[in-house]
Amino acid sequence: MLSKIREMLSVSAMEYGWVMEPDAKNILQLAGIDVPVSCWAKTTEEALAFAAKQGYPLAMKVVSPQVLHKSDVGGVIIGINTKESLLAGFEKMTRLNGFAGVLIEEMFQGIELIAGAKIDFQFGPVVMLGIGGVSVEIYQDTVIRMAPVDSKDVESMVEHLKAHSLLKGFRGAKPINMAALTNLMTTFSQLVTDLSADIESIDLNPVICNEERCVAADARIILPSAGN
């Protein structure tokens, strides 16, 4: 599994200099991390076929080696509920730089967390869990641990989040599936430990957690830059 992942990383590094989202998600899935059911559609036919099989609502994201920050360029559309909006969205995406298709995914409702990892100069591979989404930098509610982590560490990470009560079923909401979150974090931390020579950092943001699943809805893998 690891050698396959390393091969995928080096292909990405050579062809694009970074890892595009469909490849990043394939890597995560290979490692055993829950990701949305998805399809990399290069044509409208492929997009429609996936929608027919999967059903709505769907999310659509541009795949382009030239677009690192998809939402900044209008490269993310969520809540697609009809065939017409799927086609309109696809048409819009084709106009973005370097268009290489779209990633169409099942949609999730839940609490948005961020799971991150980096290879730290002093401490080696470390993982981070925090309150995620677009406001992650504003709240900065994150906890870091040395990787790999075990289930006890994940429990302690959750306890140390300022917003931990959100995860435990705040105001009548159902608590998130802790076993799924624990599984995601332990698997992720083992993956980055194994890949500590091959990557610089990984963001899984958001990780969407509800009472059933914890799913890495977006993934960014940063490769070591030359000379590092």
Place this chain on the structure above:
Amino acid sequence: MNLQPLFAPKSLAVCGVSLANDNHPANVIYNKNLLRFPIDVYPVNPKGGTIRGEKVYTAIDQIDKPVDMAVIAVRAEHVPEILRQCIRKKVRGAVVISGGFAEAGRQDLQDQLVEIATRADFPFIGPNCLGIYAPSQVDTFFLPSERMVYPGKGKVAIISQSGGILVDLLVKFAGEGIGLSLAVSIGNKALVKEEQFLQFLANDPTTSVIAFYIEGFGQNEGRRFVDAARKCKKPVIVMKAGKTHGGKRAVSSHTASLAGDYKVLSDIFAQYGIVEAKNEQELLSFCESLSSYPDSSARKIGIITGSGGHGAMAVDACLSHGLEVPLLPDAEQKSLQDSLSPSIRSIAATGNPIDLTGSAVEDDFAIATSALLDSSEVDCVLVLLLPYLPGISSDLSARISQIAQKTDKPLIAYVPHVERYRMLIEGFEFNKVPVSPSIEGAVLMVDALHRRSSC
């Protein structure tokens, strides 16, 4: 690599003594060890001659007796050769005082020392450091004895990247009555690093608390340090300052920008129960309290005071550190109230904090201390002793310390530190009850036990 000979040498060679300058670092070191420590000291200078009427040896191999340890205070470019001579002479370890290595752009010269020493499995501290102060054993600090303030012998070891911070901490340890087992300034820590000291001190019977001042770790050094700390049963305290040698910083991901060097270190230390001191006051408080109570925990705090204001301040400080100050159950309050002296029975507050008021007498403090120590609601007692209350004497601190010693719960005290209250302060200190000159400091002492136990 065996560090033991560095801390209890029977004989010491001081390389680089000056025949002309009495204030030369090597001369200061030679003098203080000759005059104050029970070891044989041999001065070395290639020119020979005499110093204080003693023979100066022209080289370390000219000394006709075994030498356990060498202090090297010669120009940087001569250090590799002296190190080789030490190894040939079968010296068991060295302190390299000399500067002029990595800190001055001569990484190559420093690497050379490491290579020579590693090949011979020869431990050396430094370079660019003050070296070792082991109470009643040896002192390689090049500071004249009359300028130093030495703390008493005790259980805390300090390892510091900065010599200046270390000497300052010794002054403050002495002021706070914190006892020392070993102090080492490690300077450029070319060969022996924090991690090796941690491994050594974990097994050192004279040390029960290990404190560090750290400016930065090299690549993956932090991870090795944490791994060593996890295996160590003794409390480990770290005061961290300065920027790390973090190299290039990636800002291309959220994780990289959210997980800055300091945040990573601070979270990981908390993960493994390494107690991080944010400043000197915290470091001193943590050392004092953990050296008395290395294995205690504290979360639910009982507070005894003779003034409502002190009680309120202490509660605020406790809560801000995530500690609890639980209300005592009615039955316990009633029983406590019935045992207090009649004059305060109707005015004392018994809920927690227990405010005995300015009219309290010694028996009231003793009774309240027992009551809190016996209460299952409380796992640590904080007593705020105001020595100016008319009903108490200087004997009170020893009396309540002894009450606490009969239980397994920690007692921590606040007493204003002025000379007039010395006996009250020492009544706590001699009975190993941590005593702080400030309410915040006393709460930090409690917090140390909490942090140590809550990982």
